[in-house]
Amino acid sequence: VDGVKLMVPAIQRxxxxxxVRALVxxxxxxxxxxxxxxxxxxxxxxxxxxxxxxxxIPPLHAGTxxxxxxxxxxxxxxxxxxxxxxxGRRAGDLETARQSSIAVARExxxxxxxxx
Numbered sequence: 063v064d065g066v067k068l069m070v071p072a073i074q075r076x077x078x079x080x081x082v083r084a085l086v087x088x089x090x091x092x093x094x095x096x097x098x099x100x101x102x103x104x105x106x107x108x109x110x111x112x113x114x115x116x117x118x119i120p121p122l123h124a125g126t127x128x129x130x131x132x133x134x135x136x137x138x139x140x141x142x143x144x145x146x147x148x149x150g151r152r153a154g155d156l157e158t159a160r161q162s163s164i165a166v167a168r169e170x171x172x173x174x175x176x177x178x
Contacts, residue, residue, distance in 0.1 A: 063171045066118060067096030070164055073156055074102040079109050079147065086111045086145070097122065097171065099131070099163045101156060108135045108150045110163070119143045121174035130166050134159040 069089060074082060082102045089098050090113050098113040110131050112124040124146035125139075132139040132148035135156075139148020 063168045064175050066122075066171045066175075067093060068164065068167050068171070069093055069096060069098045070160060070167070071098075071100055073160055074100065076104055077102045077109075078104055079111075079149075082109055082111050083145075083147070086113050089113075090115070097124075097127070097167055099127070099160075099167060101160050101163070103156055106151055108137065108152070108156060108159075109147065110135070110139070110149075111145070111147050112141075113145050114143065116144055118174075121177050122170060127167060127170050130170075131159075131163050134162055 086100050095115045100111045102109045112128040114122045114124045123143045125141045128139040128146035128148045135150030136152035137148050137150025
């Protein structure tokens, strides 16, 4: 997206937040530069973790992106510029939320590029 790599892997099932964070860390090492959005579902909880590589900070901020994504699942979230997490209880169609997260990330990237 506008020269920024965006990774939105498949939804993970039955992983707790710690396992999702470890998965995101592995993907961060592989991607080097870009934005990662990882969705996961466990029991009646939904988790989303957003990572932004340090070379893209500022203008991108993982906390800003994750707050918008949290609304897709009726949750709340926040975090640092490079790593943020959110949780919610309204899983609904999680694949639709995952697809919507791509549009949210694209808009954040485009807005950040325009601000430069």
